[in-house]
Amino acid sequence: MTLRQKTIVIIALMFVSLVLVLYAILRTTLIREFNRHDAAQARRGAQQALAMLEADLSNLGAVAEDWATWDDTYAFVQDANPAYVQSNLVAGTFTTLRLNLMVFLDASGRIVEARAFDLANAEEAPVPASLLSHLGADSPLMRRDGDDVLTGVLMLPEGPVLVASGPILTSMREGPARGTLLMGRYLTEGEMQGMAQRALLALSAVRLDESGAPADVERVRAVLSSQTPIAAQVVDEEHMAGYALVQDIYGAPALALRVETPRDSYTQGLIATRYLLAGVAALVLLFGAVILALLQRSVLAPLARLSAAVSTIGASGDFARRVEAKGQDELAAVGQAVNRMLEALEAAHRRYRDLFDRVPVGLYRTRPDGAVIDANPALAHMLGYPDVESLLQVSVTSVHTTPEQREREHALLEQQEAIHGMELQLRRADGSSIWAQDHVRAVRDADGNVQHYEGSLVDITQRKEAEEERERLIGELQKALSEVKTLSGLLPICASCKRIRDDQGYWRQVEEYVRDHTQAEFTHSICPDCMKRLYPEFSQGDE
Template identity: 35%
Template sequence: MTLRQKTLLLLAITLTGLLGALSVTTSSALLDSFGAIEAQSIRRDVERAQDALAYELADLNKVATDWSIWDDTYSFIRTRSDRYIQLNLKNSTLANLKLNFMLFLDSRGQVVFSKAFGLEQREDFINQEFQQSLAAANIHLQNPEQQLSGIMLLPDGPALVAAQPILTSEGNGPSRGTLILGRNLDPQKIQQLAQLTHLSLNLRRIVDANLPFDFQTAQATLFEQTEIPVQVLAQDSVAGYALLRDIYGKPALLLRVESPRDIYQQGATSLRYFFLALLLTGFGLGSVALLLLDQLVLARLAQLNTGISRVRMSGDLNLRIRIPGRDELARLAHTINGMLEGLACAEQDLRDSEREYRCLVESLKEVIFQTDTTGLWRFLNPSWEAMTGFSVQESLGRPILNFIHPDDRQHHLEEFLALIKRRKESTCYEVRYVTKEGVQRWLEIQTYSRLDFANNLIGTSGTLNDITERKQVEAERLRAEVAELARCSLEQEITERKRIEHLLFAANQVKSQFLATMSHELRTPMNAVLGFAQLLLRNQLSPYQIDMVGRIFRNGKQLLSLIEEILDFSKLEAGSLELELQEFDLEQLVLATCEEMRVSAQQKSLYLQVYFKLDNAKIVNDYARLRQVLINLLANAIKFTEVGGVELEVCEPTPERVTLTVRDTGIGIASADLESIFDEFHRVNQVWTHLSDGTGLGLAIVKHLVQKMQGTVTVESELAQGSIFQVEIPRRVSVRSYLLA
């Protein structure tokens, strides 16, 4: 993908993300606002509907007042005159007053006269059941100041009812009874209220078994809160709900006011237009930004890339890149030109250095060589021909093994494979070789691993020295020493041995102190050597110099590790090493140590597996020393294993003790060496000693440390069957027992 494509994709993603985020936030905020306005509007509509019902009740109360506070009505309750009925209680009277029923009760609550009238049908529809239901309401007012109005649930449906005491025209008592007037809340009345308020109204009884779902939801909400609930019925309609109580204050009806969602839909339409305008604006701004970016940056970057490609294709470091302007790209071109100039100078210096190096190598008496990973000669200086009689031309491309004495070839192969398999970084050994004339001579080979810049092994390099004369001198000196010893008398030999034993005993007393002191004194200059080697590696060096300084650093680290082992052993033998007891998680220690050793195992294609069988991972011990024990055992297992891998099992045979078992599939240990495996400076399987440059103190230190921890270490092994080292320690090292140890 080109930079222009990446820029276009980045702009598209950025604009899309910004537009998307803005769309989501704006849509959520605006639609929520429109929804709130819509809810506020529908609540006002519900309040209007409630006001319309309240107005109807007020009008009904006014009519009831006109009829109940009237001398004729007051007299009618006592006389029950038919003339009053004929003159005043005609159907036309109820129709004009928009009443559906009238009921006159005496002071005892008995019905004096009742009349019901259907306004639409213009006929009397009163019946006995209706009268009984209305009378059963027990609306009986004796107090002249008492009034009652509201909703009543009658057999034929809900009705607006007003009841007032019957008094004289002056409003005096005592009350002779109660006048009850009513208007049915039937569909026709609801329709009239809807036309009056310009609203869509619907009434439902609370006890209705077929109550719609939205009424049921609103009913539950109305019982829990005082705010008018609002529900969206469909994409284009919304409704508000109110609870209407009866004349006794009990919940009776549910009122629904339905309204079209004009506000919300208009808001959604406006929002869509806003998003479209925003999209077009973003597209325009993005196009302008991309055009400017292409003209000011991308085109000039392409010009810069073309100039660099021209230099790369021609290989001419004297070519220069020209980018006009004073911005960062122009300064980058200037910097690249300076780099090209520096590379040209460095290339010339490298040619001069290579010429000087070749002159130096060819003038040395030592043979300097290089081989590939198969052991074939790849470079030899002229000293090779003077040493062996073979010319450099006829030797290059041939195996080094062809020039070594047959009896020493196996030894050479072992050392060479140790380098190739990267078990060693360097080695020095002596073998015999055969000259072109067939003469056997001794050769000292000092060789190192040769790595490329990616740290991949590409072969070996080193020096060859003819040590035949030195071998002859050593042989003569050995024969002279043997002859001199033979001439010594037996008495002198006994005396000398006693003296030596005395000296050895005395030396053993100060050995530990001497080793500790010398190890400390050796660490100080060695740390300085390693520090200066690291400083050199940070400077600009040639590959050859980096290789040489790297060897100094690696060999220095190896020597420092040996010094640390000697120092630890001297402290253990002198009894000056103390454990620093602390509580820690054994499982975490084991996992961290195995992760540290896993790189060494992977370099040899070995597996390293850990198994835990612990109910409690907490122990009290010396964290660093227990880690040192594990590292020694795992390092030995990896070092002497060529195929397969290493396993570490941690378990607790008893709640108070834990065991750490290291198993490997390596070369194993002969039964004759098992008893002395933990002795100081003891090394078994001498055929495999080339695998390590160690001191033979590792297992001795392990044994001393484990004993210091009040534990035991054991080994089980057979040749070619692998080895099992098991360390058993207490879960909590006792301070008292530790001091006694």
């Protein structure tokens, strides 16, 4: 990955992180506040629904109290006057008062009269038998002297019922109480819709005394209690719901009034957040592009040029070249440092080339395929080439007199790092051969593969010729010595006749003995003394 790519990635990661952090902050602050606002609105809706229900119960209680504290009702529970029934318990009464149930009980709890009415069909209906189980002597619905009107919800299999129960007294609210008057109104869907229309709410009632409640009600059910009768929770991305707990006349959870409200604040907050994030992202992209352009102009482009210049110099090996180092910034300082380094390398390379070119030893660098990479003039002269350039055009295989010699050297270099003093017979440019002593090592890469060989050659032809001449002379001398016979030891010689006794005991003439034991030959002559003694006549003339 290039430095420019890394810079782009770093800038992108930085700005993406900035946007994510900003989104997290908005999410945990603004969005949370929007949710709180929507939840408060949903709770207000639930409180409003509960207040409407309590208002209906209050109105129903007022009607029940009005009828229970009436002299006609007081007399009716005692004498069961049919005229009371005919004039009061008629359809108009039920429809006007929006009642489904009216039950008159005497002080002993006996039902004097019980009527049920179907408001939807405007007709009389049977009194539900389930209601009778709630009219026992210990039922809170049974009211006595001193009791106030009881209002609440009664859960029947037929549906929840709003009930109001009061003691039957005189019109002056005097007793003793002759019984109890119970009025009831079913909390039907129609009733709920009427309440919803009056309050402009999306209102519904969910029974809590039976299973099968909606999932959101089941989740909030654990929160609702007499201490916390109002709660709210998110239903989905677009809706919030408020819940109000309604207990029955026994104090048990009976209904959950559910008010669904739109999450307007949350939705508007999301829209505002998205616009804000989009604006921030646009600014981030703009600033990122500006920063990248500035970095490209001030840092990345000069750095790329510096890198390209250094790579070009490294590839060409021309240390005399220099990189551009304008300005007063750190990159210019780096360029100046590179130029100083190039000057030092140029001087070192010059010293190296001077040594390489002037050393009286043949130096070389070759590839495994046989190509000559570099050589010095001494090697070119040694091999009979007019200059180094001519030698560089030659393959190493043509310099070795036999392929086996080069293969043997390479095999040794596979087993050891370097070879010192290997004697090679090489072919010169004119076809003649010379002897050279090779010192070579294999240069390998990180994987152990041979990149090239570098070494030195010393011409040992004269030494080899001298050694051959020496061996020849030694051979000739040894041959001559092998032919020379010598006399040694004590020779028994006659003191008179000068004969010598041989190994077999024979006395032999000196000439004969010496001829047999050496390679010497004798030529006979006569000395002057013997000439005077033996031939005086011939010696007088000489005097």
